[in-house]
Amino acid sequence: MGGPPRTPAAVARVRSAAEIATALAAAQEAGLPVAVRAGGHHQSRHALVDGGLVLDLRLLDGVEIDAAAGVGRAQGGALAGPYTAAAGEHGLATGFGDTGSVGVAGITLGGGIGYLSRRYGLTVDNLLGAEVVLADGRVVRADADENPDLYWALRGGGGNFGVVTRLDLRLHEVGTVTGGMMMWEPSPEGLATILRTLAEGPEELSGMVNVMLAPPAPMVPEELRGKPVLMALLCHSGSDAAATLAPLRELKPLLDGVAELPYPGLFGGGGPAPGGIGDLRTGFLGEGTWSPDEAWATAAIEAVSAAPGPAAVNIRPMGGAIARVDAAATAFAHRDPAFMVSVGGNALASDGLPAAQEWTATAADALGVEGRGYVNFMGTATQDDVRNAYPEPTLARLREIKRTYDPENTFASTHNILP
8 A cells, every 4th residue: 555654543443333433432532533444455545544543344344145135235344355256156246346355345435446337337336325323423324215415425425424334235147257367568559459449349348458567476477577568357247258359369468368257256355455655646538439549558658668666557448337327426426438547656665655656647647647536546635636536516515415424524534525
């Protein structure tokens, strides 16, 4: 994770909504700031707060799959990997991201873009309801009928409004998929073709493309490690995957690990969040089926080639079911863009952080990654970041709801919506 170190005064490993309410009351009486740790995955270190109380939800990690009702229930500390594995036993899935160690609550509250988003929508589009402990200790239900304003805000507004202790999520039939990793030598023509294939492909095809320095991973040939490559993580959840993926295979990948497998096979089983220090900027590009041209692709490859340390440009296609939801329907309002692009530079030690930050800023500017951000993928959490993440009408409504449910701004260790 990035960001400066933070040292809490105390950590409460809570096991129930009642214990959360008790811990909140104690923190407020002592005048301590509060942070909530679920997956602990966010780059901005939302899970920690200097001199304050951390509510650690990791003991609240239960998952229940109601296959007959088509509903998955996850406690506030559950991770995406175990949830996906449990749902997969029934041939079902809820779309999260692409990493098993991410917290279900965290990814959901920010939006949730991943392997099933173009077919079934963002994770927030599949949130049916939530149990929330408010700052005053009340435990409330938020769904389309009860506290609908809070329900709207939870679908993209982050952890600003309370401690989410349970999420009810829609399940979809997803059994065997065609997915995995492909890797190519870097070329502007190849990158443009890959992105166009994803943008114009069927909604059953989703994934992400990284322009990156090849990691020292076992599946990566030693001669490629540390050199720029194009790497895609793909998921085709429908039929006729071979024809859809043919343009990618015609580019003669260096590695082709795409094959039929159960959907949970695309995820790990959970485990610790990734480490490291660095900087991350994210934004949205284009509309509809627009895709970056070769000039943009050249700039992305050149930027990564010049990075002072580990770096990547991460590109995720949107569209499909994401775009069919009205921008005002949820607090996640970025429905029209064709791609989400993240630019991240990392350092192996703290003395390399300034160079990583400088590279990230320069590369993001060169690629037009500015203006609109995705709170789950923003490396900082300033008020400028908040204004970039939410269009003004959305932000105004979020502030109004914040005044209703957290007027004292107890939940400020996040991309903070000020009351």
